[in-house]
Amino acid sequence: MSAKLLEGRPLAEKIKEGVKKDIEALKKEGFPLLLSAVQVGENPSSRVYLKQQKKASQELGIDYQIKELPSQITQEELVNFIESLNQDKKITGIILQMPLPSHLNARQIQVKLSPLKDVESIHPLNMGRIIYGDNKISPPTAGAVVELLKSTGQDLKGKETVIVGHSEIVGKPLSLLLLQSQFSSPTITVCHIATQDLTFHTRRAEILIVAVGKPQLIKADSLKEGAIVIDVGINRVPVLDEEGRPVLDEKGRPKFQIVGDVEFEKAKEICSYITPVPGGVGPLTTALLLRNTVECAKFQKTSLT
Numbered sequence: 024m025s026a027k028l029l030e031g032r033p034l035a036e037k038i039k040e041g042v043k044k045d046i047e048a049l050k051k052e053g054f055p056l057l058l059s060a061v062q063v064g065e066n067p068s069s070r071v072y073l074k075q076q077k078k079a080s081q082e083l084g085i086d087y088q089i090k091e092l093p094s095q096i097t098q099e100e101l102v103n104f105i106e107s108l109n110q111d112k113k114i115t116g117i118i119l120q121m122p123l124p125s126h127l128n129a130r131q132i133q134v135k136l137s138p139l140k141d142v143e144s145i146h147p148l149n150m151g152r153i154i155y156g157d158n159k160i161s162p163p164t165a166g167a168v169v170e171l172l173k174s175t176g177q178d179l180k181g182k183e184t185v186i187v188g189h190s191e192i193v194g195k196p197l198s199l200l201l202l203q204s205q206f207s208s209p210t211i212t213v214c215h216i217a218t219q220d221l222t223f224h225t226r227r228a229e230i231l232i233v234a235v236g237k238p239q240l241i242k243a244d245s246l247k248e249g250a251i252v253i254d255v256g257i258n259r260v261p262v263l264d265e266e267g268r269p270v271l272d273e274k275g276r277p278k279f280q281i282v283g284d285v286e287f288e289k290a291k292e293i294c295s296y297i298t299p300v301p302g303g304v305g306p307l308t309t310a311l312l313l314r315n316t317v318e319c320a321k322f323q324k325t326s327l328t
């Protein structure tokens with residue numbers, strides 16, 4: 024069997040088209056969008072994300088600003104800063120870039136975000152709505168997995184679904200999103216670092232979602248024939264030659280590549296659908312962040328009228 028590739032880009036483009044129309048309509052009604060990303064201290068990988076978000080936002084007509092704060096900022100100062108963004112009527116969405124320096128309590132700061140501007144859907148109110156199935160937004164990566172599953176057109180009802188990883192931005196909200204239908208949800212198992220026999224679970228998974236951050240964690244022989252596999256992991260690993268030696272670039276530095284958590288090349292011979300990494304979940308995550316940004320602007324507009 025050779026799996027169908029579940030590429031995120033075509034779906035992302037479709038979502039962005041809808042988002043763009045909504046943005047234009049909101050602008051016409053005198054409601055331009057401004058996304059404000061808060062970066063505390065220096066973090067090179069955050070910088071890459073911020074750059075990507077800025078480009079994607081601006082392409083769709085969302086203004087994007089980065090607020091850089093010193094790493095030694097106190098909890099109280101950061102809370103005050105977030106509250107000033109909440110109050111600022113021009114700002115329609117806020118991103119609090121993670122991780123924060125270790126002296127800050129991230130959860131206590133997330134709670135201070137206005138739930139109406141919480142484009143990453145991390146505020147407890149927005150998370151809580153997912154339990155009741157009345158959410159208009161969801162954490163973008165978890166939402167991206169749902170969109171990819173829907174795009175297969177397969178009936179998910181009752182299907183043995185295993186999620187590996189129970190983080191607050193992926194595994195946990197994803198399990199709740201998939202359980203929203205009263206009568207046609209899949210059957211969910213969530214595995215994590217303390218799971219005793221991971222392979223036992225992955226081998227019986229008709230749908231497998233892996234969000235861990237460990238390259239090659241899921242070997243092809245731990246998959247069920249015909250499974251749908253969504254690989255959320257992003258790992259930067261050295262490129263190796265056939266003898267296992269690092270491949271060097273023209274300046275003699277080791278070359279790196281991005282891979283997921285699943286042994287992709289062999290896995291694609293076993294499963295029915297699989298996401299590539301990069302190019303699967305990633306592009307959709309950004310599109311859903313922008314869709315959340317529009318939804319948040321609509322919340323604010325409604326709360327004003």
Ligand code: NAD
Pocket residue numbers: 164187188189190191192193194214215216217218221234235236237240255256257258304305306308309
């Ligand atoms: P996290 O570190 O918060 O959580 C990792 C999860 O993996 C935890 O639940 C942990 O218990 C589990 N885990 C760790 N080792 C395990 C093992 N050996 N067996 C089973 N479970 C194990 O990570 P996260 O923020 O959820 O991100 C997970 C991965 O997804 C990372 O590679 C991250 O870069 C990637 N990610 C991708 C996107 C995207 O847009 N594609 C977005 C967010 C995160």
